[in-house]
Amino acid sequence: MTSATPPSSRSPSPQKVCHSQTQTEVLKPLLGGGGGATAGGGPAALRRRRRVLSKDGRSNVRIEHVSGRGALYLRDLWTTFLDMQWRYKLFLFSATFAGTWFVFGVLWYLVALVHGDLLEFDPPSNHTPCVMQVQTLTGAFLFSLESQTTIGYGFRCITEECPVAIILLIVQLVITMVMEIFITGTFLAKVARPKKRGETVKFSQHAVVANHEGRPCLMIRVANMRKSLLLGCQVTGKLLQTSLTKEGETVRLDQRNVAFQVDTSSDSPFLILPLTFYHIIDDSSPLRAWAAKGGGWTDPELADFELLVIMSATVEPTSATCQVRTSYLPDEILWGYEFPPVVSLSPSGKYVADFAFFDKVAKTKTPPLFKQAPPPSPQTPRYQGSGGGGGTVGSDPEKMRLEESYREEKGRDRGRIRDSSPLSVRISNV
Secondary structure (H helix, E strand, C coil), rough: CCCCCCCCCCCCEEEEEEEEEEEEECCCCCCCCCCCCCCCHHHHHHHHHCCCEEECCCCCCCCCCCCCHHHHHHCHHHHHHHHHCCCHHHHHHHHHHHHHHHHHHHHHHHHHHHHCCHHHHCCCCCCCCECCCCHHHHHHHCCCCHHHHHCCCCCCCCCCCCHHHHHHHHHHHHHHHHHHHHHHHHHHHHHHCCHHHHCCCCEEEEEEEEEECEEEEHHHHHEECCCCCCEEEEEEEEEEEEEEEECCEEEEEEEEECCCEEECCCCCCCCCCEEEEEEECCCCCCCHHHHHHCCCCCCCCCCCEEEEEEEEECCCCCEEEEEEEEEEEEEEEEECCCCCCCCECCCCCCEECHHHHHCCEECCCCCCCCCCCCCCCCCCCCEEEEEEEEEEECCHHHHHHHHHHHHHHHHHHHCCCCCCCCCCCCCCCC
C-alpha cells in the first residue's frame, strides 16, 4: 500500500481549544504532522509521539501541576505500591527491612547504654544486662535482626531485668509484622494482577475497511493466545478527534463512541479462536465524514483522529477483570483491504489458528463505497383548508388527491348526514 506524508495544516490564526475547562492557543492539528521534517525523525515520528495510547496500551498522557501530589499518593499507599515499578519496589523492600533493623538496633543500644551494659562501663561479674551479649552497636544491630526475623541463635536474649526492654521488643515485633504483611501483600497483589494476562491478547496491527453483508465496515482482529478462556468479553471503541462546538470552541480529544460487534451481536463473544469485530459505517457512525472521502490519511482535517479499542474480560482461572487496549491512527486503517482466514483444519481433525496470517491483509476485489444520506427537506408550511378546518399544505400530489376524493365522497353522502354544520377535515402527515 502506497503512503504519503500528511501535508502541513497550519491555520493563519490560532484557535481557542478547550483542554479540560482551560483554554490555550494551538496552531497544530491533533495527530497529523506539523509540516516539514522535525528533529525527532520527521512527521511520522511526530505522529507517534502524539499518540494518546500506544499500540501496547500504554498511556501517553503526562500529568503536570498537581498541587499536593505526594500527599495524595501517600494517602493511598496500597495503590502507590502496586503502581510502583519492580526495581523501585525491590529497593524499597530491602531498604525497609534494613532500615527497621538499624533503627531498632540503635534503640537497643540506647537501652544498654542507659542500663550500663556496654563494655566501656566495665560492668561487674554479677551484673545482669537487659539483653545478654549486647555490649556494642554491632551486637545491638544483630540482636534487632535476630528478633525481627525470629532466628534466635541462642546466646543473645532478653532478660527480666529491664521492663523497658520487654516493651521495646513487643513494639518492634508488632510494627515490623504489620510492615511485613503490607509489603508481602503488595508483592502478591502485583504478581497476581491481570496486566500480564492482557499481554497474551493480541490485536491486529492494522484495521481494515471493507464491505461486510453489503455494508462498509471497519474491522479489527482479536485473538486470545492462551488456552484459558476469557469470559464476558466486551469490545468498545473511542474516537478521539478535534470537534467544533456551536459556540465556536474547538474541543481537543473529544471522545465519541464506536460500537463493535461480532456478526449480528456484541454480547459476550466466545474468544476461543481469533475473531473479527465489525463497526458498521453508516450515517450514525462518527467515521462517516472520513469514510465519505474514501478513507485515507492525507487530508489533515478528516484524518486528524485516533481510534482507541478497548476489550474488557474476566480471566477464568482467577476471576479478575482484565482490560486490553490498543489504538489506530488514520494511516493504520487500510481502506479496501480485508483479513485473510487464519483458521484451518489439520489432518488429525483439530482446528489450527495460524498466527503467521494474523496481521496480514489482502486487497478486496470491490472497494467499499459509502455515501452520506442527503439532509432532510425542510418542513412544509401550513395552509387554511376549506370549511374552516386547518390542513397541511398540498405540496404532495398524493395528499391533495386523497383530500379531494374525501371531500367528493362526503358531498355525495351529505343528504344522509343530519348535522348540517360545516365539516372540518385534516389529513395526517403519512
